[in-house]
Structure formats: structure tokens, C-alpha cells
Amino acid sequence: MKIARFSHGGSIDYGIVDEDALVVLAGDPLFAGFDTTGERVPLGKVGSLLAPVIPRSKVVAVGKNYREHAAEMGGDAPEEPLLFLKPNTAVIGLGDPIVIPPQSERVDFEGELAVVIGKIARNVSEADAAGHIFGYTVANDVTARDLQEKDGQWTRAKGFDTFCPLGPVIETELAPDAVLRTRLNGELKQEAPISDMVHDIPSIIAYASSVFTLLPGDVILTGTPSGIGRMTAGDTVEVEIDGVGSLVNPVRAAK
Ligand code: MG
Numbered sequence: 001m002k003i004a005r006f007s008h009g010g011s012i013d014y015g016i017v018d019e020d021a022l023v024v025l026a027g028d029p030l031f032a033g034f035d036t037t038g039e040r041v042p043l044g045k046v047g048s049l050l051a052p053v054i055p056r057s058k059v060v061a062v063g064k065n066y067r068e069h070a071a072e073m074g075g076d077a078p079e080e081p082l083l084f085l086k087p088n089t090a091v092i093g094l095g096d097p098i099v100i101p102p103q104s105e106r107v108d109f110e111g112e113l114a115v116v117i118g119k120i121a122r123n124v125s126e127a128d129a130a131g132h133i134f135g136y137t138v139a140n141d142v143t144a145r146d147l148q149e150k151d152g153q154w155t156r157a158k159g160f161d162t163f164c165p166l167g168p169v170i171e172t173e174l175a176p177d178a179v180l181r182t183r184l185n186g187e188l189k190q191e192a193p194i195s196d197m198v199h200d201i202p203s204i205i206a207y208a209s210s211v212f213t214l215l216p217g218d219v220i221l222t223g224t225p226s227g228i229g230r231m232t233a234g235d236t237v238e239v240e241i242d243g244v245g246s247l248v249n250p251v252r253a254a255k
Pocket of ligand 1: 061062063064110112141221223224
């Protein structure tokens with residue numbers, strides 16, 4: 001099942017994708033379940049798809065979680081998940097521009113699978129992790145690479161406004177062998193099965209929830225495969241995951 005968040009007649013609603021229409025939900029399905037209003041909105045009449053979730057408290061991200069990406073960054077994959085946070089103010093949706101900040105001369109794409117938490121998770125075991133997942137979406141962990149190196153820690157480099165595109169929808173099912181692809185101006189840059197992750201989703205949830213409580217609507221970015229690269233103003237970047245969707249964003253300079 002695919003769930004969209006969209007602008008609709010001056011309000012923001014949620015809907016289940018049903019062929020060429022959205023079945024409108026009565027409330028946010030993370031908190032209000034899947035009761036419908038009975039209304040169907042043709043996809044052609046949807047104002048715009050919005051980021052499918054705005055995390056209430058945090059975006060948790062895992063660094064260097066694919067071996068070949070760790071190698072291209074000049075090291076091995078960490079033995080334990082390497083966690084950092086992105087602010088929820090970095091989140092944008094499908095089609096929203098990624099803005100290159102004036103402080104950086106090297107802003108990179110990082111295509112990633114995102115996990116949306118559905119139930120409060122604190123000290124969850126790997127065996128119980130799946131029960132705390134609401135669904136999956138596509139993310140771009142946009143990174144000011146020069147500032148990441150300069151600062152020595154990652155808050156600024158990962159935290160600019162527009163540096164966390166999410167979307168286009170939340171898919172509640174995920175094939176374990178789904179392939180992630182990133183294209184820059186249509187050219188394939190990253191391609192790897194999500195099964196190449198060093199730390200899998202249950203182990204990330206178990207590890208992260210041993211540090212801080214995960215709340216419904218929190219999002220976990222699970223790391224990027226090799227092939228990261230620079231984006232500049234005028235580019236278009238697409239991250240696609242089989243069965244989940246395609247997240248396309250233009251890139252522009254700050255005004
Ligand atoms: Mg990343």
C-alpha cells in the first residue's frame with residue numbers, strides 16, 4: 001500500500017494510492033489509522049505531493065553503511081551503526097528544490113532508503129523491530145562535503161534547509177532485494193541492492209532505540225551506496241527504489 005500526503009483544496013490530506021486516484025484518509029494514518037472520508041481525488045487533480053512525513057522529533061541517519069561507499073570515503077564500514085541526526089526542518093518533498101547554500105562549494109547527493117517509524121520504540125530487539133515500522137520511502141541525504149570535512153562533525157554539513165528530500169510516498173511493503181538507483185541529469189550514478197547494507201534495518205532500529213526513543217513519524221536514513229557525487233545549480237537528481245518510488249528534485253543556488 002502506498003500512502004501520499006498532498007495539498008488538496010487549501011488543506012493537507014493523506015490518501016491511499018489506488019490506481020489513478022487517491023482515496024482520501026480521515027486523518028494522519030500514523031496516528032489516526034486508515035479510515036477514509038469516502039472521497040477519491042484523481043491524481044491529475046492533486047495540487048502537489050508533499051513530503052509523505054514530517055518527522056515530529058528527528059531524522060536519524062546511518063553513515064557508511066555500504067562497504068563500497070565506506071571505501072570511497074577512505075575507510076572501512078564501522079562495526080556498529082554510525083549515527084547522526086538531521087533536523088526535521090531539512091525535509092522537502094517531491095519536486096521541491098535542493099538549495100545550494102552559499103557556505104559550501106561541494107554539495108553531494110546520497111540516495112538512501114528511508115524507514116518511517118510507526119510505534120514508539122525504546123530498547124527494541126532486532127526480532128521485534130519490524131513491528132515498529134510504518135513503512136518506507138526514498139531519501140536523499142544531501143551533504144555539504146567540504147563542510148563535513150572542515151567541521152569534523154556533521155551537523156552543519158547534513159543539516160541545511162532542503163537537505164533531506166523524502167518521497168514521493170510511503171510504501172508499507174519492501175522487497176528485501178529491491179535495488180536503489182540515483183541518476184544525475186538522467187545519468188546513472190548509484191546502483192545497489194538494499195541487501196548490500198552492512199547493518200540491516202532491524203539491527204539499526206535496535207541500535208538506535210538503545211540510544212534514544214524513536215517516535216511515530218521519526219525517519220531513519222539507512223546509508224548510501226557507492227557513487228556519491230556533486231550536484232550544482234540547474235541539475236536534476238533522482239533517487240529511485242524498486243517498488244517504493246522515484247524521488248526527483250531540482251537543484252538551485254541560494255537567492
Ligand atoms: Mg548518508
